[in-house]
Amino acid sequence: MPRGRSGGACGNKPTVQNWTLLSLLGPVSGDRMDSPEVTFTLAYLVFAVCFVFTPNEFYSAGLTVQNLLSGWLGSEDAAFVPYHLRRTSATLLCHSLLPLGYYMGMCFAASEKQLYSPGQAPEAWQLFLLLAVTLPLVSCSLIYYWSWDRWTRHPLAQTLALYALPQSGWQAVASSINTEFRRIDKFATGAPGARVIVTDTWVMKVTTYRVHVAQQQDVHLTVTESRQHDLSPDSNLPVQLLTIRVASTSPGTQPFDIRLNSSEYGELCEKLHAPIRSAANVVIRQSLGDLFLETFASLVEVNPAYSVPSNQELEACIGCMQTRASVKLVKTCQEPTVGECQQCYCRPMWCLTCMGKWFASRQDPQRPDTWLASRVPCPTCRARFCILDVCCVR
Secondary structure, eight states, X not given: OOOOOOSSTTOOOOOHHHHHHTGGGOSOOTTGGGSHHHHHHHHHHHHHHHHHSOOHHHHHHTOSHHHHTHHHHOOTTTOHHHXXXXXXXXXXXXXXXXXXXXXXXXXXXXXXXTTTSGGGSOHHHHHHHHHHHXXXXXXXXXXXXXXXXXXXXXXXXHHHHTTSOTTSOHXXXXXXXXXXXXXXXXXXXXXXXXXXXXXXXXEEEEESSOEEEEEGGGEEEEEEEEEEESXXXXXXXXXXXXXXXXXXXXXXXXXXXXXXXXXXXXXXXXXXXXXXXEOTTOOOOOOHHHHHHHHHHHHHHTSOOBOOOTTOOOOBOTTTSSSBOOEEEOOOSSOTTSSSOOOOOOOSOBOHHHXXXXXXXXXXXXXXXXXXXOOEEOTTTOOEEOGGGEEEBO
16 A cells, blocks of 8 residues: 655644644645645745744845835935835835735646636635735725825824924924934944934834834833843843833823843943933843943053153044043053063053953953953054053043
8 A cells, every 4th residue: 555645844744833824725634745835835934924024044135125125215324214104114015915925826836726717716715815905905005195295194204293393394303313313323223123223312213114203302211121041142141131111201102112132221321311210120230341341441540550741632532532532552561572462652542441342342252251361452553462551541
């Protein structure tokens, strides 16, 4: 008696999820699991999920709405608000076309069902086709409604209108956001589907279908949750993720949550004008980098000071361009001709914080126990130095 083929690549029986996913395909047998329609269904399901919840691999391959329609969307840096007005609309339309794309693919994968002729297709497929056609029509109608009167009815435009002055419209607020977004000192973090952007005036969260906006002077920020993970996706070090509630006092605005790594919490606080409150049960742990910067600064403070010549004027730090240069590399750990450290002849060009960040960036993240005793090259002339060679300018 001939033996039937197994249900999949590993010979397993269909799971409960498989029966649900393949409900439109009718009864599933071992032979049907190898059929083109089942293969196409599973492949299209994976593609659709990855297209909506885009992983890094899809971003690298350019399989995103932003990349596929980049010519029409324009540049986010040049015009932040107009870009996202078009992006959210295009994303909604593209995602609504996925069911119709599946139906069209099944016309070839399951030609025996005569799906290319809806009148002869099974009733279940006729209902699916009706749904697949209705979704894009509804999306197009909604996008047309949004775009009426120069996008005035778009949710983002309506949110910006809440912050507009009586004698101006939402376009003036959009122009302000566009200008601030082009500045290099903005705070930006997060995955493309949940980006957090903080400028001098605005707190924004960019999601797949929406852009949340709040004005800094009107917001109350509260750390509502913290989650500790043993391993970070980018490294083998533990990571703490914080959830911050952004609530605006302006009437008509809805609160929203932002998530970020606790290692970025300090940088966020520097950009915000309002303080961030913490719930009673939330403990924010300092990152390894922040702990090192504190230790680095305390060790440098006890090193011999460097006296600047009277005819030499200190310039702004070339790392941050916000504070004056405050440290000079002078070999003090050993005699000038002894050891691995070298004499640096650069004038003071870095502040203590930027020099500490440079020192930390040259370390092995997997060996934090070696950081304090290590030697790194000067960021300007590449002369090697250790922490004992970093002297504060007096």
